[in-house]
Amino acid sequence: MIGCKYLFCTSLTSINIPNNVTTVEEGVFNGCKSLTCIYIPDSVTTIDSGAFGNCNNIPSKIKSDIIKRFGKEVFESWPLLIPSAESAKTH
Numbered sequence: 037m038i039g040c041k042y043l044f045c046t047s048l049t050s051i052n053i054p055n056n057v058t059t060v061e062e063g064v065f066n067g068c069k070s071l072t073c074i075y076i077p078d079s080v081t082t083i084d085s086g087a088f089g090n091c092n093n094i095p096s097k098i099k100s101d102i103i104k105r106f107g108k109e110v111f112e113s114w115p116l117l118i119p120s121a122e123s124a125k126t127h
Contacts, residue, residue, distance in 0.1 A: 046070055055079050060087045060110075067091070074098055076105075085109040 042048055042065050050073035051065065057077070062084035065071060071091045076083075083106040088094065090113055102110060 042068060044068070049073065051075065053077060053080060058082065060084065062086050063089060065091060069093060074102065076102065082106075083110045086112045089113045 042051075043063060044067035045065075046067070046069055048065070048068045049070045051071065052075045053060065055077045056079065058079055058081050060076075060080060060083040063086045064084075065087055066089040068088075068091050070093060071088070072093050072095060074088075074094065083102070087110045088102070089111060091111070094111075099111065
């Protein structure tokens with residue numbers, strides 16, 4: 037399981053989810069605006085709503101593949117947490 041470790045991490049450009057992960061939690065990559073490359077292994081069976089919310093630079097082919105596998109909800113906006121300008125600088 038991957039928790040909210042990467043929430044609003046604006047410097048994150050790629051993700052290679054490990055093979056032992058089965059669930060990507062809600063909002064975990066929300067606001068990672070530089071994210072352009074995602075590898076999701078077959079071990080991942082669940083991606084919660086908003087896991088990739090506000091990740092606006094994910095190429096359409098990758099986004100389309102993820103939507104086919106897990107549903108469009110994974111890209112829904114996840115506004116539950118809004119970082120302060122100071123906390124966003126630490127990522």
